[in-house]
Amino acid sequence: MVQDNQDNFSKCGCEPCPSYNSCMRGGTEKLYCGKEKSHCEVPMSGCICMNCLVHKENRLTSGYYCLKGKV
Numbered sequence: 001m002v003q004d005n006q007d008n009f010s011k012c013g014c015e016p017c018p019s020y021n022s023c024m025r026g027g028t029e030k031l032y033c034g035k036e037k038s039h040c041e042v043p044m045s046g047c048i049c050m051n052c053l054v055h056k057e058n059r060l061t062s063g064y065y066c067l068k069g070k071v
Contacts, residue, residue, distance in 0.1 A: 002034035002058050002071055011053040018046035019066060032065035033058070042066050 002008060014020045014030045023040035024030075032038060033054065042064075049055050049063040060071055 002031070002054060002060070004031060004034035004070075008034055008054050011057075013048065013052045014066075017048050019043055019064070024066070029066075032069060033060060033062075033071050035070050037069035038066040040066075 009031050012030045014024070014032075019042055021040060021043065024038055027039065029038050029040070031054070033049070044064070044067070047063040049060070049065060054060075058071070062068070062071065065071070
């Protein structure tokens with residue numbers, strides 16, 4: 001389980017994700033793999049979770065956490 005903390009939040013790479021949008025930015029939403037899914041409507045425009053340091057360090061195997069929520 002990914003810890004929802006500032007250290008992981010700072011490693012999170014949501015900003016360059018094609019599915020990350022202005023609604024998410026406005027709510028400062030990040031680190032979906034450590035908490036609940038986004039409250040925003042999420043366009044499935046591509047997923048880069050596999051390139052995220054948090055994803056690698058925690059040996060996660062999925063993606064689109066913004067749609068599904070935490071691991």
